[in-house]
Amino acid sequence: MLVTFLGTSGSIPTANRNLPSMAILRQSELFLFDCGEGTQRQMFIARVGFGRKTKIFITHMHGDHVLGLPGLFQTMSLLGREEPLEVFGPPGLQKFIEAFKKTVQFGLTFPVIVEEIRDGRSLYETRDYSIRCAQAEHSIPALAYGLFEKERPGRFHPEKAMALGIPKGPKWSQLQYNEPIALEGGRIVTPKEVTDPRRPGRKIVYSGDTKPSARLAKFAQGADLLVHDSTFGDDLQEKASEEGHSTASQAAQIAEQSKVSFLALFHLSARYVNPKILLEEAKQFFTNVFVAEDFMTLNISYKKT
Amino acid sequence: MLVTFLGTSGSIPTANRNLPSMAILRQSELFLFDCGEGTQRQMFIARVGFGRKTKIFITHMHGDHVLGLPGLFQTMSLLGREEPLEVFGPPGLQKFIEAFKKTVQFGLTFPVIVEEIRDGRSLYETRDYSIRCAQAEHSIPALAYGLFEKERPGRFHPEKAMALGIPKGPKWSQLQYNEPIALEGGRIVTPKEVTDPRRPGRKIVYSGDTKPSARLAKFAQGADLLVHDSTFGDDLQEKASEEGHSTASQAAQIAEQSKVSFLALFHLSARYVNPKILLEEAKQFFTNVFVAEDFMTLNISYKKT
Numbered sequence: 001m002l003v004t005f006l007g008t009s010g011s012i013p014t015a016n017r018n019l020p021s022m023a024i025l026r027q028s029e030l031f032l033f034d035c036g037e038g039t040q041r042q043m044f045i046a047r048v049g050f051g052r053k054t055k056i057f058i059t060h061m062h063g064d065h066v067l068g069l070p071g072l073f074q075t076m077s078l079l080g081r082e083e084p085l086e087v088f089g090p091p092g093l094q095k096f097i098e099a100f101k102k103t104v105q106f107g108l109t110f111p112v113i114v115e116e117i118r119d120g121r122s123l124y125e126t127r128d129y130s131i132r133c134a135q136a137e138h139s140i141p142a143l144a145y146g147l148f149e150k151e152r153p154g155r156f157h158p159e160k161a162m163a164l165g166i167p168k169g170p171k172w173s174q175l176q177y178n179e180p181i182a183l184e185g186g187r188i189v190t191p192k193e194v195t196d197p198r199r200p201g202r203k204i205v206y207s208g209d210t211k212p213s214a215r216l217a218k219f220a221q222g223a224d225l226l227v228h229d230s231t232f233g234d235d236l237q238e239k240a241s242e243e244g245h246s247t248a249s250q251a252a253q254i255a256e257q258s259k260v261s262f263l264a265l266f267h268l269s270a271r272y273v274n275p276k277i278l279l280e281e282a283k284q285f286f287t288n289v290f291v292a293e294d295f296m297t298l299n300i301s302y303k304k305t
Numbered sequence: 306m307l308v309t310f311l312g313t314s315g316s317i318p319t320a321n322r323n324l325p326s327m328a329i330l331r332q333s334e335l336f337l338f339d340c341g342e343g344t345q346r347q348m349f350i351a352r353v354g355f356g357r358k359t360k361i362f363i364t365h366m367h368g369d370h371v372l373g374l375p376g377l378f379q380t381m382s383l384l385g386r387e388e389p390l391e392v393f394g395p396p397g398l399q400k401f402i403e404a405f406k407k408t409v410q411f412g413l414t415f416p417v418i419v420e421e422i423r424d425g426r427s428l429y430e431t432r433d434y435s436i437r438c439a440q441a442e443h444s445i446p447a448l449a450y451g452l453f454e455k456e457r458p459g460r461f462h463p464e465k466a467m468a469l470g471i472p473k474g475p476k477w478s479q480l481q482y483n484e485p486i487a488l489e490g491g492r493i494v495t496p497k498e499v500t501d502p503r504r505p506g507r508k509i510v511y512s513g514d515t516k517p518s519a520r521l522a523k524f525a526q527g528a529d530l531l532v533h534d535s536t537f538g539d540d541l542q543e544k545a546s547e548e549g550h551s552t553a554s555q556a557a558q559i560a561e562q563s564k565v566s567f568l569a570l571f572h573l574s575a576r577y578v579n580p581k582i583l584l585e586e587a588k589q590f591f592t593n594v595f596v597a598e599d600f601m602t603l604n605i606s607y608k609k610t
Contacts, residue, residue, distance in 0.1 A: 012380050013346040019376070037376040038343040041318040063379040063409045067372075071324070071342040074368040075317050092408065099404035103397065104368045105445055140410055 001026045001202055003225060004297045006042035010209075010231045010245070010267040011064050013038065017294055019064045020267055022206055022227060023048050024147055030054045031131070033145055033206045039068035040075045046295055050076050051083070055124065057131070058089030059208025060142035066096060074106040084111040088123055088133075090141050091116045117143060129201065134219040136210035138244035144208050144216050146223070149201025152302075153177060160194045202300050205260075209267060211241060212250040220258040224300050227292065228254060230265035233272065234281050248278035252285035261303070264292040306331045306507055308530060309602045311347035315514075315536045315550070315572040316369050318343065322599055324369045325572055327511055327532060328353050329452060335359040336436070338450055338511045344373035345380045351600055355381050356388070360429065362436070363394030364513025365447035371401060379411040389416040393428055393438075395446050396421045422448060434506065439524040441515035443549035449513050449521050451528070454506025457607075458482060465499045507605050510565075514572060516546060517555040525563040529605050532597065533559060535570035538577065539586050553583035557590035566608070569597040 002025040007018030019036025023046070030052040032039070043050065050072075058066055069087070076085070087093065094114045101108065117123065117133055124131045129149045136142040156176045158168070166172065166189065171181045178198070180190045205220040207228045220226045231245035240247050246254075248265050255263035263286055268275055275291045282289045307330040312323030324341025328351070335357040337344070348355065355377075363371055374392070381390070392398065399419045406413065422428065422438055429436045434454045441447040461481045463473070471477065471494065476486045483503070485495045510525040512533040525531045536550035545552050551559075553570050560568035568591055573580055580596045587594045 011383055013349060015346075015350045018346065037373070038346055041320075041323065041343055044318060045320045061408075061410050063375055063411045066409060067376045067379075068342070070368055071372045074372075078316055092410075096405075096408035099408045100368075100401075103366075103401035103404045104371060105366050105397075106368045 001204075001300045002297055003204060003227075003300060004046050004048060005264070005266070005292045005294055006032075006039055006046060006048070007034075007036050008266055008268060008292045008294050010229075010269050011062075012270045014270045014273075017268065017270075018042050019068070021068065022266075024204060025052075026129070026147070028052060031147060032056045034059055034065045034208065035068040035072060036064050037067040037071075040072040042294065043072075046297075050079050051081060053083065054085055055131070056085070056087045056089075057123075057133075057143075057145045057206075058087065058093055059136065059144070059206075060090055060138055060140055061092045061096065062140065062209070065208070066093070069097065070100045070104060070106075073108060073112065074104075077107060077109040081110045084113055086113045086115065086124075088115045088117055088131075090143060091118065132219075134215055136208050136216060137213045138209045138211070140244075142208050142210060142244075144206060144210065144219060146203060146205040146219060148203050151198040151201055154191075154196035154198050156195045164189055164193065166194075200303060202302060204300060207246075207251075207266075209245060211244055212246050212254055217254045217257040220254070220260055223258060223260040224303065225262050225264060225298065226251075226255050226258060226260040227264045227266045229267045230278055230282070231267050231269050233278050236269075248282040249285055252282035252289055255286045255289065261288060262298075263289040265289065266292045306509075306605045307602055308509060308532075308605060309351050309353060310569070310571070310597045310599055311337075311344055311351060311353070312339075312341050313571055313573060313597045313599055315534075315574050316367075317575045319575045319578075322573065322575075323347050324373070326373065327571075329509060331434070331452070333357060336452060337361045339364055339370045339513065340373040340377060341369050342372040342376075345377040347599065348377075351602075355384050356386060358388065359390055360436070361390070361392045361394075362428075362438075362448075362450045362511075363392065363398055364441065364449070364511075365395055365443060365445055366397045366401065367445065367514070370513070371398070374402065375405045375409060375411075378413060378417065379409075382412060382414040386415045389418055391418045391420065393420045393422055393436075395448060396423065437524075439520055441513050441521060442518045443514045443516070445549075447513050447515060447549075449511060449515065449524060451508060451510040451524060453508050456503040456506055459496075459501035459503050461500045469494055469498065471499075505608060507607060509605065512551075512556075512571075514550060516549055517551050517559055522559045522562040525559070525565055528563060528565040529608065530567050530569060530603065531556075531560050531563060531565040532569045532571045534572045535583055535587070536572050536574050538583050541574075553587040554590055557587035557594055560591040560594065566593060567603075568594040570594065571597045 006021035009017035228251035311326035314322035533556035
């Protein structure tokens with residue numbers, strides 16, 4: 001699973017940081033979190049691809065988080081996309097999308113399915129993962145999102161199955177997918193007898209714009225990667241609080257409470273031309289922390305069990 | 306007068322070319338022609354400035370030419386702009402601006418004055434220059450724009466005025482600004498006796514998206530710089546015609562007819578990773594031609610008289 005930061009600045013872009021967007025590529029599926037102005041160009045440069053099965057998750061309706069949608073739709077259309085595109089976000093998203101579809105001339109070649117989220121819950125679920133959201137604490141209604149992989153089957157041991165007299169075939173599958181089976185003589189074999197314990201899936205949480213929040217600390221519990229609002233340094237903690245943002249230190253304290261594996265400082269104010277100070281402040285509270293940079297790609301591997 | 310290309314691609318951005326926008330800086334005044342997605346970030350990088358007296362001219366309502374407006378307004382607001390901002394463009398512009406003001410949350414700190422242009426004419430005129438427009442030939446209603454400086458007074462020769470017995474003072478001014486004056490004895494002195502001939506102003510024409518057009522060739526007559534749609538090469542002349550665009554060769558033929566000083570090939574399709582072929586095709590028809598590149602800045606000086 002690859003995480004690529006497409007834009008890491010807050011509110012205003014800089015020469016090195018575009019407006020917020022983060023891509024997760026899981027197998028052949030693309031998940032985009034926020035879509036600031038210029039995201040489509042960042043996607044070109046990062047070679048993320050425009051034709052994939054894609055879902056977009058918008059945290060809130062501030063311009064710097066959504067204004068890249070119209071251009072992305074136009075480019076996908078120019079490239080002939082036909083696959084439907086699903087976009088999730090807070091109330092107001094549908095109206096925004098309708099407004100630019102009506103007032104800018106471009107021929108959409110694919111259906112856009114907008115789902116406005118009115119409560120925190122699982123938004124989308126497959127056999128392998130779910131995408132969930134939680135209310136963040138910002139100046140306007142805002143959401144955090146998480147990709148939660150489900151537990152994977154433990155390693156199957158064919159030699160143990162053979163020793164129990166289970167022939168290779170559908171019964172092996174059943175055991176692998178955690179179902180007990182009956183042998184011909186009536187003996188029941190439980191999955192535990194032939195497989196290792198189930199292995200945890202991976203978990204990535206994207207906070208969007210938010211003040212430090214106990215709810216989000218819980219939501220991010222045990223995540224492999226927490227990407228958290230770190231707009232300001234300690235010098236501007238009051239401003240952060242007033243505007244519904246976090247400082248890098250506060251993000252680190254959330255990471256520490258959540259016992260995440262890694263914290264990415266994200267959504268940096270343009271004033272921190274050198275973000276080293278933010279990193280140093282965060283390190284006081286949490287060691288495995290780094291500053292997200294545009295085009296940085298992380299390979300999130302499974303935790304060793 | 307400085308011309309800076311902020312984005313030189315057509316329809317889809319590339320790693321090296323952002324969506325269309327061109328800035329003219331004349332004295333302390335900024336004129337922006339088109340505002341593709343990402344223009345605000347290009348303005349940051351080019352250090353064009355967000356607080357100046359600014360007018361924006363939109364050629365047509367295709368997304369790649371207007372989608373940078375909302376983010377630019379938001380950034381100007383975050384930077385505390387109070388000066389009104391004037392935006393000129395075709396019918397539909399007002400509705401587009403109203404739509405995103407209603408559906409995206411950002412607090413505008415300055416008045417936006419939108420003027421929809423329904424006929425080709427002089428849009429704005431001062432003592433020193435006018436901005437004019439002309440209908441282009443595209444797939445939807447589209448405009449070309451030109452900045453036309455007025456003639457400047459010819460050089461004034463104080464020694465000639467002295468020799469004629471004209472005292473230093475308001476009469477010198479009158480002569481410089483092309484008004485005859487009367488001496489005390491009744492003799493009339495004409496401006497010609499004490500000044501060189503009036504000098505031509507500078508002229509820059511921006512075609513926007515257009516097929517080759519006799520009307521625009523006339524509009525651009527004698528321009529110092531013509532920035533012209535050059536979306537395709539000769540290989541795609543048919544496609545260019547179908548979609549309301551020009552090839553580089555066609556742009557060069559217009560430049561030749563208009564007797565402009567320089568032609569910039571602009572709005573290049575993303576397929577021309579190396580635009581050398583476009584330049585070579587254009588050179589068959591017009592010598593003083595170059596490919597516009599993002600962040601290229603030209604100093605347009607007065608023609609020698």
